[in-house]
Amino acid sequence: MKERVLLVDDEVEFLEIMAERMRARDMEVTTSTSATEALSLIAAESYDAVIMDFMMPEMDGIQALKAIKEKRPEMQIILLTGHATVQKGVEAMKAGAMDFVEKPADLDVLTTKIKKAHHQKAVIVQKQSQDKVIEMLRKFGM
Amino acid sequence: MTDDSQAMAFEGVRFFGEMSASISHEIKNVLAIINENAGLLQDMVMMIEKGLPLSPERLSQLSQSIVRQVKRGDRIVKDMNRFAHSADHPSEAVDIGDVIHFISVLAARLIAMKGKPPKIEVSANPITVVTNRFFLEDLVWTCMCRAMDARAPKQTLCIVAEKTGNAPRIRFCGLARDFLASEAALFSPQERMVAGLLGIQLKADKDKGEFVLIFP
Numbered sequence: 001m002k003e004r005v006l007l008v009d010d011e012v013e014f015l016e017i018m019a020e021r022m023r024a025r026d027m028e029v030t031t032s033t034s035a036t037e038a039l040s041l042i043a044a045e046s047y048d049a050v051i052m053d054f055m056m057p058e059m060d061g062i063q064a065l066k067a068i069k070e071k072r073p074e075m076q077i078i079l080l081t082g083h084a085t086v087q088k089g090v091e092a093m094k095a096g097a098m099d100f101v102e103k104p105a106d107l108d109v110l111t112t113k114i115k116k117a118h119h120q121k122a123v124i125v126q127k128q129s130q131d132k133v134i135e136m137l138r139k140f141g142m
Numbered sequence: 143m144t145d146d147s148q149a150m151a152f153e154g155v156r157f158f159g160e161m162s163a164s165i166s167h168e169i170k171n172v173l174a175i176i177n178e179n180a181g182l183l184q185d186m187v188m189m190i191e192k193g194l195p196l197s198p199e200r201l202s203q204l205s206q207s208i209v210r211q212v213k214r215g216d217r218i219v220k221d222m223n224r225f226a227h228s229a230d231h232p233s234e235a236v237d238i239g240d241v242i243h244f245i246s247v248l249a250a251r252l253i254a255m256k257g258k259p260p261k262i263e264v265s266a267n268p269i270t271v272v273t274n275r276f277f278l279e280d281l282v283w284t285c286m287c288r289a290m291d292a293r294a295p296k297q298t299l300c301i302v303a304e305k306t307g308n309a310p311r312i313r314f315c316g317l318a319r320d321f322l323a324s325e326a327a328l329f330s331p332q333e334r335m336v337a338g339l340l341g342i343q344l345k346a347d348k349d350k351g352e353f354v355l356i357f358p
Contacts, residue, residue, distance in 0.1 A: 010254075011171050013207055017178040024185055055167055057254040082170025103170045104177030 002028045003118045006045075008038040008052035008064075009080070021107055027114065035064035042072050049098075049117035051110070054081035054088065062095055069096040074124040076117030080105060150277075150339060153332050154229070157280040164252050165222045172215040179204050179211075221248055229276040236275050238310055238357070239264030239303040245282050256290040260299040260314075269303055269310045271357045273340050281336045282312065285355065288333075289314040292321035294351055315352040322348040329353075 005022060009015045010033050019029045030045070032038040036058050042050065050068060054061035061079050068075060076098040081088070089100045098120065099113050182204060190196055225248055242262055246253060253259050271278075286301065293299040297316040304311060322328065329337070329344050337344050341358040 011175065013211070014171065014175045014178060017175070017182055017207070021178065021182055021185055055251060055255060058257065060255060082167045082174065103174040105174070107178075107181055 001118075002026060003049065003114050004028045004030075004045075004047045005114060006030050006032065006038060006041060006047040006050045006052075008032045008035060008050065008056070010034065010053065010056050018107075022111075022114075025107075025111060027111075035059035035061075035067075038064065039067055039071070042068055042075065046072070047075055048121045049076045049078055049114045051078045051080050051114075054079050054092075062091060065092065065095050065097055074121050074128065076120050078110070078113055078117065080110075146335070149332075149335060153280065153336060154276065157276075157283065158229075160252075161225060161248060161283075162222075164249055165218060165225075168218050168251060169215060172211045172218065175211045176208055179208050225279075228279055231275070233272055233274055235270050235272050236278060237268040237270055238278070238312060239269055241275070241278055241282055242301055242303055242312065245279055245286065249283060249286075253286070253290070256287070257293075258299075260286065260290065260301050263300060263302045263304075265304060269305050271310050273357070277336050277340055281333065281340065281342065281355065284330070284333050284336070285312075285314055285353070288328075288330075289317060289353070292317045294318040297351070310357040312355040313352050314354070315350070317351045317353065319348055319351060322346045322351065322353065 005027050007015055007019055007022070007029055008031075009018075012033060015031045015033065019031050022029045030041060030047070032041055035052065035056050038050065038052065052061055052064060056064070059067075061081065065077050065079065068077060073096075077096065078099045078101060079092050079097050080101050080103060082103040092100050098117055101110060101113070183201075186196055186201070221244075224244070242264060246259065246262060250259075289299055289301070294316055295318070299317070300313075300315040302313040302315065304313070328346050333344065337355065343356040343358075344353065345356060346353040
C-alpha cells in the first residue's frame, strides 16, 4: 500500500520539487502552503505522515502539531526545519512529533522515516479498532 | 561594567541573535530548494540510465530554479552583511524610513509569522537623524513586534516615518485601544532602556490608537 503524505511548507518551490521526488518513489503526496489549510485537509483525509516546516505564516509548527494531534492522534508528524535547536526538538517531541529533521534533508532518510510513520499509524489504528471492539463487548457484558 | 551598560549589551546580543536566527532559517530554505533540485537531477540521471526519456524543458526549469535561489541567497547574505555592519559606529546619520524598510525586509519571515505585514508609509525625502543605527533597528523591531501583537481587529497596522516641525518621529497606528490603556505596560523595560539611550521619547495615544517614537 502506498504511503500517504501531507507535505506542508510555505516555500512553494521546495514543496513542488519534494512532492515530485516523493511521487517518483511511489508515495501519494498532497501539498499545502499553510498550517491552516493543512488542518482542513487532515479533517477530511487521512495521511500516514504530515511533514511540515516549523516556521510558517499564521501558525507555527508546534501550534499546528498540537492541533493535528488533537484532531488526528494516529497521524505521524515529522517536523522539517531550517531552525533546528535541541530545545525546539525536545519541545516538538513532547508535543507528539514522531521525528525532527533539519533542512536541507536527505530524501532517503526522510523516506525511511515516512515508512516508519506508515507502520506506526497502522499499529495505532489497529489498536483503536481493538479498543472499540473491547468496549462494545463490555457494553454487552461479555 | 555598570548594570545599565551590561543590560544594553545583553539586549544588543539578544537582538543580534534573533535576527541571525531568522536569517539562517532563510538561508537554510534556499539551500533546501537547491538540494531538492540536485536530488531531482540525480533522479533524472537514474531515469536516463533506465532508458526513460529526459525533458529539456524540465531541465531548463530546474536550472532556472537554481539561479533564482542563488540570487535569493545572495540578497539574504547581502542584507545580513549590511545588518552586521549596523554596529560599526556609535553614532551616524541615519534615514529613519530606510531603517523601517530594512528591518521589514530583514525580518520578513518573523513578520509573516505574525500575520498580515504592516503598511509602511515613508516620505519621499529622507528623514535623517544622528543616532546609533544598531539600537535604532532594535527599537524599531521590538516596537514593530509589539504593534503587530496589538493590532486592532479589522484595521491595517501602519508604520509612518514623518517629520513634524523639527521633530522626526515614527508612528505605529491601527492598534487596539485596550492595549494602549496602560502606558506602564505598553513599553517593555528593554524598549524604555534602548529609547533612553537614543534619547527617544515613547508616547501612546489611546484615542488615535497609536504609539509614537519621538526623536530628539
